Amino acid sequence: MDFGFLFHHFAQITITGLALGSIYALVALGYTMVYGVLQLINFAHSEVFMYGTFAMAWTVTYFHGTSSSDEGLGSALGLLALCLIAAMVTSALVALLVERLAYRPLIRRGSPKLVILISAIGASFSLAELMGLRDKIAGWFHLDDKLANYVAQARNTYSSPITIDPHKVFEFFGYAVTDIDLLVIFSALLMMFLLDLFVRRTRLGRGIRAVAQDPEAAALMGVNSTRVIRTTFLIGGIMAGVAATLYMIRIGTTRNDAGFLIGIKAFTAAVMGGIGNLRGALVGGLVLGVMQNWGGAVFGSSWQDVFAFALLVLLLLVRPTGILGESLGKARA
Structure with missing residues (x-):
């Protein structure tokens, strides 16, 4: 141990932990929204995030080309705005697809929740594998040469x-706080504020x-429950798209299974903050990011994930409902 x-x-x-935790929090909002309405975990939400990362990277490739370059945040702001829109739209569409194919038919038939959960897990693996097979899919339509910049080495890291x-x-x-640190942290706070305002102050939010x-x-x-559920998935997808953009700005690389670990940690953040609680998702994400970094600093980077999940177990032993513990359905108007 190295204190x-x-x-x-x-x-x-601490600052880098807050930035990382902000990304967890934005992804966690998708988990907590769906759970708050359906009492179900959307295990495909990690892939909703992953598709947003590819949308961001592909938008850069389309407008900038494949030549590598280093740019400041200010000079790339216009392109990053396009990337943000592309990521939000892509993640939102994937989330709606998951709702339409993996949830709605089973909910209408009154299927047991376990069946719906298994359906979501299947959707998660299917979406990840589809991204990993994009070169083969392009080959079926004889587009692999034309789309080489987007589909080549489909299972490798894409930068x-x-x-x-x-x-x-x-x-x-003593730490030089950067513009990227501030962008990530304040973006998460802003999106959390806007979502909380939407849920508490709008007619559709009251329906949710x-x-x-x-x-x-x-x-x-x-209240049209189908519309509410669809809106819930849509909002979760938009938040995942924002998280994907910030992730790519900070990390810069992705792959077809990039959502797996992020998704687990975001789900952990949602549970830690209080599953179904919007503000709890933010608090849980920030706490998880900071504690993970602290644990890595003391015990070594290889122990980061062990420390983070051990913290979750200890917290739930003391407070099973999470840090805030108030569900979406019980939120005050």
């Missing part, structure tokens, strides 16, 4: 041609809370 390393690099480890160089904004206890609290009573009051 000295944590002490001497405390600011750096964005542009690397966003971080620039120092200010110094915090009504279905989450009592689906039968909501239906009797004229």
Whole structure:
């Protein structure tokens, strides 16, 4: 154990943990929204995030080309805005596809929740494998040469041609806080604020809370549950698209199974904060990101994931409902 390393690099480890936790939080919002309404875990949500990362990288490739370059956040802002839109639209469409094919038919038939969960797991593996087979799919249509920049080496790591160089904004206890750190953290806070405002203040948001609290009573009051569920998946997909863009700005690489570990950690963040609680997803993501970095600093980077999941177990032993523990259906208006 090396507590000295944590002490001497405390600011750096904490800020980078908050940035990483912000990405977890945005993905966790998708899990917590679906659980709040359906009392089900959308295990395909990790692939919704993964498709957003590819949409971001492919948008850069389309407009910038395949030549590698380093750019500052300011100079690449216009292109990144296009990437954000592409990632949000792609992730939202994939989320709606999951809802339409893996959830809606089973919900209409009154299938047991275990069956729906298995369907979601199947959708998760199918989406990951489809991305891993994109070269073969392009070959079926004789487009593999034309789309070589997008489908070649489909199971290898795919990198964005542009690397966003971080620039120092200010110094915090010896650590140079960068524009990318601030972008990731404040983007998560802004999206959380807008989503919380939407759920609490809009008519559709009240419908979401009504279905989450009592689906039968909501239906009797004229709330269209199918529309509410579809909207819930759509919102989760949009949040995953934002997370995917921020992830690619910070990390810069993705692959067909990139969503697996991120998805598990985001789900952990949702449970840690209080599954079904929007604010809990944010708190859980930030806590998980910071504690994971602290654990890695003390015990070594190879112990990061062990420390993070052990923390979840200990927290749930003390507080089974999570840090905040208030479900979407019980949220105050």
